[in-house]
Amino acid sequence: MTIDATVFTFASSTDLVLEIPIILQNQADLENQAFSNPNSRYQAYINQLCLGAILLWLQEDWTPQTKVWPATTALPSFWELVNGIALTLEATRLVLIPSEAIDLSEFRVPQEWVDIPSWVGDHYLAVQVEPDEGYVRIWGYCNHEKLKTQGIYDASDRTYSLDATDIINDISVLALARQLCPEEPTRSPIEEIPNLSPQQAQNLIARLGNPEILTPRQEIPFQLWAGLIQHGGWRQNLYQRRLGLPEQWSVIQWLQSGVSQVAEAVGWRSFDLQLSAAEARGAEDTQPSTILSRRLAIAGQIYEMIITPQKNQDTTIWRFELRNAAVGAAIPGGFKLRLLTEDLQPFPNNEDVATTAVEQLYVEVALEAGEGIVWEIQPFPDNYDWEILKF
Template structure:
């Protein structure tokens, strides 16, 4: 709900003041334990209050298709490590930068949201959060291009800052700019961040996974830090390590016991498939455990299956994509692709539907300890890289 700014003596007439929904306040209180230290817990609390108010406003007043990037379930792995929230509105990305600060003389944005190519936003919104009063206040915004070219970089806390006099105070101007000048450049060119090797990533996760390190983002050079957390799977692993959680993405453990809670939360499950051929002959049937994940792609529901070929500890694994609707096909142009843990392709790693097909499948031989990342094009809703360990 938009509040009347005239009742706030501090607010400018151009400020947008939004009420924090009661359900968001209650949910933020419940979710506040999934972090390794008090600082991260409070950072997550402020971010969730900010998100609850602004996402609802954008969906109601701008476009119902406004979504969290990359996924809602991935947010704790961000808030454990860095302040900020990204939202997508069609092809535009907004980065919300919440703060409790009373001093609104500048907008300060963590370097991750400015210099990691896959994180970069088109616009950055300065948001003051008042938890006790139950509202958030959007007091200005700027483009990535302006923040990068006119902002100041502070090496001590790895942030970019822009004076309040250099940002646009009226958020309604942004709505008009998107309508009238949709092709106007918003992003400044930035350099790619080199990828890390799996061994480098594991070493950094082991080091930075110590929850006694309160600000891991400042412990190593930014190029290493950015290379680590730009990979969704490694960022999730670091977050889980800092919480002291056991391994969550071991496919062998899923088959031997059950799918982990973290994996279940994003849609993974398992079921036993009786070998029908043996049953037809009256022989004893042996259940074969299959892992499955439901995915929403372009308005339809699909299933990604992982099927061990042979014994549960087999080295051959079949990844299979099917339409969840009985008799429905996979449209032409769809791709199922497997990559190594550090996102590298390998021979015969993808299957492409030239026309409508019943299924897409890729089989891969894996040694113990190897990892796989799956991709599907078009990307599923709420897609985020997962490192599956075998």
Template structure:
């Protein structure tokens, strides 16, 4: 998708009408979704995104991009209607619908009540599939949804009347320029952490594709706690597609990374481990390392995961390096490992107090145990993932 969107106006002069690119929706293969309902939901979201994102890039900043990443879109659209687009520190939520009735905007609860999902501005987008255009007919803020919207427990949406929204989209860029410090978000109470065993049970239960609307099948505090965890959201999505475990590190080392993992940037490297990358001379031998390229603050880094130790007592080394030869990791960077349910443990992080060549954490894991990695500052397109050992 590129900027330079085709914009044309008819009917109400305040309507923003954007042409849907002819190639939109071409990559949404049927096997990416578990049910015709979620497949069509994804199709509408793809049409909406392909038309509106170039306009956002043209009107606001070329840095506007999908949150958390384009590779994560299918796992969102399988479960919830809507797409998030980040414009630096501001987030837009695109809410598409084919409905002819434009008297209200209905926003899924996930985009309002999950702290890591919530946006600043919510755009109401009518998708005219046959006519080949979308109509952005109004917008509101998160604070408006919370204060003026009406919560519907039946479909777990916040509905706000069109009369409460701003219907002239041309006002939005001007308002952001004139009022850059506008308070757009209300305070959101974080959900309680779900125990790992309960999360796995929920993934098993909701992974049944015959459950067409898994978001309505369990109480919202459980549902929200499950899918706000990026690794559990991905696991649920993959389970609904009937896929085997996609992030088994041992499987990657022996047989190569899966296509999903490759799409996320993982690959295998055959390396000669250095003295700094091992605890003893016996460990320094040719081996296979898993590596993922990351972009942090405009620089390229490499996260590597390497098996260490003896076959009967292995441990794992997570290492972060600057991808440019001779370049260092700046002071203030952190590499952190968490348990699958995002809990810290002893010696789980390494912090660069000054510029360093590498950051690393070594950990011994039980068979089948999961680990989530984090880096500060946050890498571009970061989404929590569970690596299974």
């Protein structure tokens, strides 16, 4: 719900003040528990209130297709480490930077949202959050180009800042600009972040996974930090290590004792398939065969990705298979199923491409114990984030 800003003596007539519904406040109270320290927990709480109010407003007043990037389930791994929220509105990305600060003389944005290519937004919204009063206030915005080229970089806290006089105070201007000038450039060119090796990443996760390190983002050079957290699988691993959780992405453990709670939250399930009499004829036994499955929404349809272990003499071959979840429906031409190494490198025979409509796509791979694999599907599924599956 929008509140008339003129009833607040502190607010400019151009400020947008949004009510935080009570149900969202209660939900945020419940959802901000899984963090390693009180600072991250409270940061998550403020971000959750900001998201709850602004996402509802954008979906009602701008476009119902407004979505959290990369996925709602990924948000805790961001908020444990850095302040901010990204939303996608069709081809536009908004980055919300919430703060409880009373002094609104400048707008400060963490470097991660400005200098990591996959995180960069088109526009950045300055949001004041008032939990006790039950509202959020959008008091200005700027685009990436202005923040990058005119913002002052502060190495002490790794932020870019702009004076309040250098940002646009009326958010309605942004809505108008999106309608009248949708092709206007908003982003400044930035350097690519060097890739880390799996060993580098594991060393950094072991070091920064200590929850006594309250601000891990400032413990190592930015290029190393950015290389670590831009990878969704490594970012999730770091978050889980800081919570003291055991390995959550071991496919071997999933098959033996069930899918982990973290993996279930993003949609993974395990199923036991009893071999039919015909299939079992000649087999050594008729024990159930366990497969792993995850449903995915892609371009408005539901698909199913299945992982099946297949014994081949002394080696296990892992089959990754994509099918349309609707009986008899096909996978359209142009779809691609791809497997990558943990550090996102291709390897021979790592992908299957549908040149025309097909019943299935699949890739089979033999993996060494402890090896990690990342799966990709193009077009990307809704709420897609890189996962490292351990074998």
